[in-house]
Amino acid sequence: MNKERIINIALAGNANVGKSAIFNQLTGLSQVVGNWPGKTVEKAEGTLFFQGYKIHIIDLPGIYSLSTFSIEEIIAREYIAIEKPDIIINVIDASNLERNLYFTIQLLELQVPMIIALNQMDFATKKGIKIDIEKLSKILGVPVIPTVAIKGEGIKELLSKVIDVIEKKIELKPLKIKYGKEIEVNIEKLENIINEKLPEICRKYLSRWISIKLIEKDDDIIKKIQEYENGREVLAYSEKVIEELEKIHGESSIIIIASERYGIANRIAKEVTKIITPPKVSIEERLSEITTHKILGYPILFFVIFSIFSIVFIGGNFLSEILENFFEGILIPIINELLIFLPQIFSKIIIEGIISGIIAGITIALPYIIPFYIILAILEDSGYIPRAAFLMDNIMHKIGLHGKAFIPLLLGYGCNVPACIGCRIMETERERFLAAFVTVLIPCSARTVIILGLVGKYIGLHAALSLYFFDLILIFILGRIAFKALPGEPIGLIMEMPPYKLPLIKNIIIKTWVRTKDFIYIAFPLIIGGSTILEALILTGWIWPINNFIAPLIVNWLGLPKITGIPLIFGILRKELTLILLSELTGTLEFNNILTPIQMIVFSIVTMIYVPCIATIAVLKKEFNLKKAIGIVIIDIFLALLIGGLIFRILSLFF
């Protein structure tokens, strides 16, 4: 047998059930993490070899349902329905059977080959829950394998069961989900009509599944059916069916179907579980109690944030400086020597442009991004993020976001780059974008250097602080405007509070590594390209016409000296460059000789608001898309100029 036998497996299940742990056990460091095409959702894939098979595994996002509420759900559903993996491993949480079976039922309805990994068996035992695995397997008609993923228990058995199913040694007899009588009658009627009118769509999806989705008022399926000529007829009929059902039940059909499914899940769960010992209050529960306590919760939150700041920014600064000294002091002179044979203009472009770009990337990525990724992974895996969001929800609502947005916003004060990555903890694309939009307005540590170095030093700390306060008001107003302006239904906070878990070092290392790799691929080309182009502009002298071109804006509208144009342009590379360049260009460190107090304030405000640096733009492009990244950049430049000019005029009236 020369032909390679390939199996495609998809892991599916709720969030917080240990799906990633199973995935990590299966694939280890061989996994590749990227984003789903055009989406802000992490896509993890990996390959392994087992019993002569090449097994390709994809970790679908953790979801609670196969409707189309969140991007994750759409991705998972499309993948299962269209890509048709050879087998699905449905990971379910043994300690929370009913809610997990709700999702299993929906997978069964898709009639895809599947087996079940009954995970967190240890946790269930600790909670005093005993599950009759054989019975569960018999009821569902698919193999159920008990696992403790974090310890690697049951993983081998899981794989051999997969092979058994693929080799047809085990026959799957998946449970047929039956709804109430009046619903079944209507599903059947709808099915007949769909089979008759839309044979094309039935080749892609099961007609019974489409019927149920239509009764559930699934926007995505409705949209798909509308595309067909006969679609309107089917939809008109389904509306009639829905009306009839809603009349009988006095409830939205969405709720009718959800209730029925939960009814089934509840019956199955009851039949197979036995509670042996009444659950005792565990340490995890007590920890949860304290960290969401109405008084104690806040100092703890403060302490956690303070620690993150210390580690990422103080530690990062320290590392960054060492790296910078190494590069500037040792590496650059060596490269200089090596490039001596080149004409000076080229060697300068290579050194000041390409090499400096790489250095900028490394001195940002290594010291700040990696520690941040480690901390983010710990926070994610331990279960603290939902607790912090719980405490901060109300305050975040004031700017149209909910509790989880607190984390990226806060990180923004350190560095916008990890903060934008942190926005992926929000559920919907709308909220992610909204959070990123306000995050980039937060003055990061580089901008703090400018505010303190100009306004703080020459005018006073009170003026610097009032700039921060002004920024908060701006964020508040813009957040509200964006909240109203962005299309889509704003959904409040609905978040599972998973039990606390000790994060696994292996998982954290894997997560950090794959994310860092992804960051380097995306951000480095942009940073290096950007710095090379700017350097070339200086060396060719083209920077001067550009400066002259923007001079009217700088001088007439913002009231700043003409020379400040160049530092403002270069700030895009790294914000702290603006001050360095200003002193280089004017030949002085005494900024009060070249700028009036009003000019300092205007200069600081413009720097604070206009586009985040190129690394942030790179991350925005990675997390969203180029269009959205450019959109944010344009809005921010426009805002910075508008507000800068207005502030200049208002302050000139008084002083």
Next chain:
Amino acid sequence: MSEKINELIPEILEIIKTLENKNEEIKLNEIAKELKVSIKDIEKAIDIAIKDGLIKKINNSLKLTEKGLEITQYHREKYLHEKIHHSFLNSIAKIFEGKIKDWRKHWHYKHGMDDESLNEFYKEIKSLEGRIEDALPLTDLHQGEKGIIVFIFGGKGAVRRLAEMGLTPGTEIKIVKEAPFHGPVEICVRGTFLAIGRGMASKIFIKKVKENE
């Protein structure tokens, strides 16, 4: 005195409507018991209601007229409006609102509900069994208290999301914790712990369950 009786009318209408839906006999003494007033007051209120054309007598039984149904609906909407969570700005706006004439418009413009959500909402409150006053928003319950979901009021997306997380009508929920500063509520439903934002929690209407029941 007559003020009190006037206030009774919408509540009596509601009870009559519910009994009518269930095809049950309408007994005045039971209505009086439920509303905790005397039978005399009930009789008086019903007389006024008949005079105003809110109820009609058919074969010795009472039936709501079109106008009576409208009053019931208005009463229900007013109750819900009072109960759902208002932001600070909304609370100020509420002072100047006065009597709302067109609820549909009000929900649409002031609460941002689209047509589809509104249709769902009206179906829901029309078919509601029992008095609206029995339904309390989740936010009115305190730590440790339990309740059964009566209905959820809100946009299609939110209703779907909540239903999928197991919050369907008839499900029991327990309040585990309330966050300070009017923050979210942590609940236990079907064995899972969920945090729900205050705005959304105030739209989940539940019937309180007494501990000893």
